[in-house]
Amino acid sequence: MASLSTAWSCFVVAGSGLRRAVKADGDDPGKPNSNYLQTSFLGSFPARVAQVRGGSSSSRRRGPSVPFVKCENAQKDEFENVSVERPPYYSYLDSTSGQLEPASGARAAIPGEEYWPEGTASRVRAARAPEPTGKSLGSPSYGKSPGSRRKKYKTSVAASESAGGHSRSNDLLVPEAASGSSQTDLILSDSETPETSDDATEEHKDSSTEYVVYQTEPEEEETGYDLDKKLGRPHSFINPKVRKPIEEPLTSEELWWNWRKPDKEQWSRWQRRRPDVETVFLKAMAETGQVKLYGDHPTLTETSLYRARRHLFKEERLQAEQDRLEEIGPLAYYSEWVSAWKQDTSREAVQKHFEETGEDENTQLIEMFQHQTDREYRIMMGTDMRIPRDPLAMRMREDQIKQIWGGDPVYPTINYIQDPNEIIDYRGPDFHEPTPNMLAHLKEQGKIISREELEKILAKEKTEEIEITDMDEAMARAVDIGENDKFGMNRGQRSPIELDLSCG
């Protein structure tokens, strides 16, 4: 609590220092300080008066030894400016003005001139125009003598008298010599005020009216195209200085939204080249010049050949890397990915370090990896999408990519567009081949058997004939009413029929 008491004692001194000079506390034990305290921390720290009192009493104990309390920690100049007022209940940063606004009572920002309804700008301008000041010399004649308040520069020459007899009103006759001397003051004062009256600017929409300073030297002006553009004169659309030459417009083939006709008039769309990942890759590689093809499209042979080559190269490369790792040691190998590790990474250095500090290779490796940055790690591992691994073969053109993976799902690519005029051809690629003998074909496949075989099979599968007397109840109870051929009409025929049944 010692620190607390000292803190509070500092407070005491500081607080009282705000109001009045620090008084020696030795005079009056107890009371005056508390008075100070109470006045100083009136609203803010009501709860702490007691503590302060405690602090002050502790400081009082030290009183006799030290004439007046001194702050140990704080300097005299550090005053904490405590406001008597409470902080506002809620305040926020106004999004439009960027200033602190109280929660209540703030007005919404007035939109700028762009958002005013039509005609407001002119009304505002009219309202802002300053009122003319100035005292007029003459007075209106209310239609009686038109032209009476003009300043006439004609002298009273005995010229032709016109019907407007009042034209020689001499009130305003200002001969120049007289004007120079006597009425100069009046005229000057008049001349200033109408100027101000008529100087109502409508230039600046929102800013206050300011006078434009007349510059005697011509400023650097734009010329040529920029001047025309600024003045609104007719000018070409593009600045001729920065204009790039017009390239050939894309042919309709190239435009992505255009229907494409199939190339080389095939019978069926299925006859076109179907893009394969490998094929497209290879074509791209050929275009970048890494690989030489025989024609302009890789054949299957070439495709497989180069796929094998790529595989082999990859293996070779991996092997080389492995060898390198074994050769120079892991520390040197992986230090490629740690740019912050500047120390010597050769095997000897590693060995030396091991001897010195006892850290073996792995530990040193770990130590080195502590210096690796995140990005480097990701590059090393090759797993981050954001850091692209870019083998040359991957730099494919857009149409090549589109061939394989398709294009923008929102704006589909040519391949996904169907030609509305297309006559859909369901023929297969071997359409030209004669219809095979289906029967023989199916027979070979074993899907069809001949009728004889069928019959044979069926015959094998015949159901067994069970000889049972043809006697059932109904028959048993039947009265023989002479249906049987007693007189031998059908006798001869029964047995052959029975025989047949048993056979078939």
Add this chain to the structure above:
Amino acid sequence: MTLSVPLPQPNHFFNSSIEQRKRLPGGIPPARPGYHLDRDRRASNVGPITAAPSLVDSPSSFPLFQRPPTQESLSELEPADPDFYKIGYVRSMRAYGIEFKEGPDGFGVYASKDVEPLRRARVIMEIPLELMLTIRQKPPWMFFPDIIPIGHPIFDIINSTDPETEWDLRMACLLLYAFDKQDNFWQLYGDFLPSADECTSLLLATEGDLSELQDPTLATTMKQQQGRVLDFWGKHWHNGAPLKIKRLARDPEKFTWAVSVAQTRSIGMQIRIGALVQESNMLIPYADMLNHSFQPNCFLHWRFKDHMLEVMINAGQRIRKGDEMTLNYLGSQKNNIFMQRYGFSSPENPWDVIEFSGNARIHLDSFLSVFNISGLPDEYYHKSPDHLPNVGGTFMDGAVLAAARALPTWSDRDLPALPSMERKAAKELQEECQQMLVQFPTTLEQDQEILDSMPQSRTFEAAIKYRLHRKLYIQKVIQALDMYQELLLY
């Protein structure tokens, strides 16, 4: 035609002031403040009339009248009476960035600050409909604002006018009525209109003035016009007319003045009010103080939303402080039309025409290329380098454009012109022009002298200026042909 053509306004001031300096012996004598014949600031008397600054001082551009290009402060221009703007301001008319100044030749509107060339046209004045006097050009006559009460005999007079031809008489009646109507804005504004002796319209010109024109057709036209006006007045303001009518124009001069004001200051625009799109003749209070220029920097626009007429600066127009705001009144017309309607003329009217007889023709394309004129024949323009103000006055101005149109030319695609033939043709044309000049009773210099001395009246002055401008124009054509012959290169 918003040509971004330099012919910067200040030039004209310089020229004018230079001229003044020359004419006024030492300082500014008190006796002659009124006769600064700076061709620039025409009496906007008749308000917007007299082309102000566009009337470049040709003498300064003549090699004969070279003047040192010094600047004189525009002490000629004084700010207008503050009440002028105040009466409008109170009635919700606004002027932004401009001042109304008054010079020896009348009112003008000048920019009080710079305006950068921007893509949007800037409004410099907006005038509400309530301040205007508007009447539809065709029957049914619709008046905006509707000040004529039902049954007032003035309506019958207006109704009796011919819709096609007598629009100015209608406007004059309306104007006179407005002067008489209590609490009408024009009672106050009328004090700032040019009075009868300041108005340069030829309707107010006397016989003598008209004969000074040295243009008989124009003189007869004007006489007809005057007769027509007087007839009209006589017809409707006879002795038996009701007092309501009589008090509007007690004498024919007043009526003639009203007609001249109507002719010179009214603007015919197509406006939309409510659902109706109408062509109307409008007398617009403050917009008629704008002077004319063939390269205007302002235009008028009707804002339908609150029925305001806006005077707007052309987009892309750079305005310096003190530039005069100008309108194009009539478009492409010859000087005599301007003279007839507005009472002013310009030596630089790019549409002025000289009738050549004879077969001499010059090659159009080479003529245009000599003076670096570009554009289609309807819109010839020339470019002078921007950074050089035409202080000393270069040769090129509207008169050369007019020459390009007026001279008989031939153009046959690729066929080159033979220099000798060209020169010959040019010489022939020059001779014709010289003959025309000779046929005038007075010469250029004499006209100039007359102007330098005190002309009796504004109309006289205007007439003299008209013929002077004509001669200047012809002289310019001669000079242009000279230059053409010189610069004909192969």
